[in-house]
Amino acid sequence: MLSFSDLFKGVLVGVANILPGVSGSALAVSMGIYGQIIHALTDFPKHPKKSLQTLLPYIIGALCGVIGLSFTIEYLFAHYPLQTSLIFMGLILGGVPSVFSRAVKTGSTTTCIGVCLAAFLLVTILSGADPSGSQPVSLTPSLSCGLKLFPLGILGAATMIIPGISGSMLLMMIGYYQPLLTSVNHFFKSMALLNFSSAWAEFLILLPFGLGILTGFFLCARLIDTLMTHFGSVTYCAILGLVLSSPIAILLEIPRQFFTAPNIVSGILLFSFSLIFTCWYSGKGG
Numbered sequence: 109m110l111s112f113s114d115l116f117k118g119v120l121v122g123v124a125n126i127l128p129g130v131s132g133s134a135l136a137v138s139m140g141i142y143g144q145i146i147h148a149l150t151d152f153p154k155h156p157k158k159s160l161q162t163l164l165p166y167i168i169g170a171l172c173g174v175i176g177l178s179f180t181i182e183y184l185f186a187h188y189p190l191q192t193s194l195i196f197m198g199l200i201l202g203g204v205p206s207v208f209s210r211a212v213k214t215g216s217t218t219t220c221i222g223v224c225l226a227a228f229l230l231v232t233i234l235s236g237a238d239p240s241g242s243q244p245v246s247l248t249p250s251l252s253c254g255l256k257l258f259p260l261g262i263l264g265a266a267t268m269i270i271p272g273i274s275g276s277m278l279l280m281m282i283g284y285y286q287p288l289l290t291s292v293n294h295f296f297k298s299m300a301l302l303n304f305s306s307a308w309a310e311f312l313i314l315l316p317f318g319l320g321i322l323t324g325f326f327l328c329a330r331l332i333d334t335l336m337t338h339f340g341s342v343t344y345c346a347i348l349g350l351v352l353s354s355p356i357a358i359l360l361e362i363p364r365q366f367f368t369a370p371n372i373v374s375g376i377l378l379f380s381f382s383l384i385f386t387c388w389y390s391g392k393g394g
Contacts, residue, residue, distance in 0.1 A: 258319060
């Protein structure tokens with residue numbers, strides 16, 4: 109049976125993954141479903157039925173979030189970027205106490221603190237890169253384009269798996285974010301209009317990228333699961349550093365003209381609400 113709670117979490121993760129600067133995996137960590145998803149991905153070859161039962165509500169929710177809410181979120185992000193970003197910041201930071209408790213479960217050590225700080229500084233420095241330097245590229249249903257998009261999909265999956273790193277922001281930096289988003293939108297619009305020739309052309313563009321994402325998910329999930337199993341405390345300390353760096357990456361993406369007094373006040377109120385909601389939600393076990 110599909111759980112509404114899990115579907116809702118999947119929707120949030122799906123929406124977060126298409127917003128530049130916002131890390132869907134950091135949100136998954138904060139909602140307490142990150143380890144569960146990673147384990148299900150790595151266990152899929154051995155127990156496909158059990159893993160699919162775990163993953164299905166999150167997959168359906170994420171797809172609904174991307175397909176059904178992408179246009180709404182795109183509008184909100186274009187006209188109310190500060191308030192929208194602060195909502196996601198609250199959702200992410202609200203789960204920090206639960207991540208911290210996992211990080212220090214076996215006792216806080218100098219190594220863990222160093223790993224947390226290093227992870228925080230790494231993403232903070234990377235977030236300072238200017239994404240405007242790369243011009244959007246042109247995507248066509250061709251072999252050469254597919255050979256570029258497949259490894260890019262693997263890289264994108266890695267950023268989705270690693271908390272605190274925004275895959276959308278990375279794609280924007282190298283000029284592929286807008287073309288891929290446009291291709292996705294054109295695909296669904298063509299399907300809605302029953303323009304199957306146009307939809308097929310967009311499908312051929314997106315297919316290698318999607319295959320790369322699936323490949324990257326399983327490869328990176330296995331690595332993360334191994335680290336959690338054998339180096340749990342240190343791994344969660346690194347994840348904590350990555351999660352804490354997320355707000356910096358998010359704020360750097362917001363144009364300065366939106367930092368007005370009314371926007372800041374309303375944004376703080378929305379941030380507080382989402383922060384309290386996530387703290388309460390994490391405390392009751394999701």
